[in-house]
Amino acid sequence: MSDIDNINWFPGHMAKTRRMIEETVSKCDLVAEVVDARIPKSSSNGYLKQFIENKPRIIILNKSDLADAAATDKWKNKLSSEGLYPIITDCKSKKGLNSFFPLVAELLKEKQERLKARNLTGITTRIMVVGIPNCGKSTFINAISGRSVAKAEDRPGVTRDVQLVHLKNGIDLFDMPGMLMPKIPDAESAIKLAVTGAVGENAFDVTELALKFCGLMQKTAPKALEERYKIAIKEENTPLEILSEIAKKRGFLIKGGELDFERTAIILLDEFRGGKLGRITLDEAE
Numbered sequence: 001m002s003d004i005d006n007i008n009w010f011p012g013h014m015a016k017t018r019r020m021i022e023e024t025v026s027k028c029d030l031v032a033e034v035v036d037a038r039i040p041k042s043s044s045n046g047y048l049k050q051f052i053e054n055k056p057r058i059i060i061l062n063k064s065d066l067a068d069a070a071a072t073d074k075w076k077n078k079l080s081s082e083g084l085y086p087i088i089t090d091c092k093s094k095k096g097l098n099s100f101f102p103l104v105a106e107l108l109k110e111k112q113e114r115l116k117a118r119n120l121t122g123i124t125t126r127i128m129v130v131g132i133p134n135c136g137k138s139t140f141i142n143a144i145s146g147r148s149v150a151k152a153e154d155r156p157g158v159t160r161d162v163q164l165v166h167l168k169n170g171i172d173l174f175d176m177p178g179m180l181m182p183k184i185p186d187a188e189s190a191i192k193l194a195v196t197g198a199v200g201e202n203a204f205d206v207t208e209l210a211l212k213f214c215g216l217m218q219k220t221a222p223k224a225l226e227e228r229y230k231i232a233i234k235e236e237n238t239p240l241e242i243l244s245e246i247a248k249k250r251g252f253l254i255k256g257g258e259l260d261f262e263r264t265a266i267i268l269l270d271e272f273r274g275g276k277l278g279r280i281t282l283d284e285a286e
């Protein structure tokens with residue numbers, strides 16, 4: 001188990017994933033990048049740009065049910081202004097999915113017309129679905145295809161190979177394994193990726209991560225912790241004091257009456273991931 005600052009973000013299978021993405025992109029008409037709406041910046045694989053050539057790039061702001069709605073709208077505007085094509089989705093309740101196929105049709109209209117002019121009709125459209133681990137790529141594919149075709153589970157690293165999914169409307173989707181960038185740009189992004197579930201649980205110490213999460217929440221959304229755990233957070237509080245308060249309120253003790261930090265850490269991260277702390281966006285759209 002390593003320190004969160006020393007996680008190996010790019011294990012061997014990611015190099016393989018990178019090769020698969022490089023190979024698949026050349027076969028595709030467009031790229032759909034799924035990002036976690038709670039962390040649109042930290043979960044966007046800027047690293048992908050170099051592979052994506054000039055294909056149109058749809059950004060799927062997924063898990064929007066867990067993110068702050070106003071913040072997600074801001075992100076959508078920001079991404080649009082950057083020449084990307086964002087949509088907002090919640091694949092659990094299937095919200096926002098209706099806008100996907102019309103957007104694809106619009107983006108590929110010229111190409112289709114060129115093909116039609118040459119009498120080349122009935123050609124399959126190919127879309128590569130990429131993103132960091134656990135952001136919901138496979139769930140998205142299942143939701144828009146209306147079938148359970150791609151394996152999806154609540155842990156990173158579920159999809160390990162490219163999976164081709166044929167849809168009835170003449171579109172082929174490539175479900176790709178999740179990929180992180182080889183170097184996470186800053187410590188805060190690393191914490192955000194770990195707390196939202198993009199990195200395997202065994203990669204870091206859970207109590208240490210929860211302490212960093214307390215520090216992050218103190219800065220970004222202290223009210224969410226205050227309301228959930230009925231505690232008061234002051235600016236001068238340390239992360240350890242915050243975690244201690246949560247442990248006390250929940251009565252998490254180990255033998256001898258000491259606070260059970262590990263149990264508190266597990267519950268805190270679990271509750272955040274499950275949306276029990278409310279809808280929280282950790283990346284601000286500047």
Ligand SMILES: Nc1nc2c(ncn2[C@@H]2O[C@H](COP(=O)(O)OP(=O)(O)OP(=O)(O)O)[C@@H](O)[C@H]2O)c(=O)[nH]1
Nearest residue numbers: 063091134136137138139152153154157158159178
């Ligand atoms: N709350 C919420 N959960 C979602 C949403 N979309 C997917 N999930 C959950 O996120 C978890 C991961 O989903 P997957 O579809 O396996 O993610 P993936 O990106 O394919 O993951 P890898 O294949 O491991 O890279 C599952 O537990 C899904 O149910 C969403 O919009 N909202």
Ligand SMILES: [Mg+2]
Nearest residue numbers: 137138158159
């Ligand atoms: Mg998957």
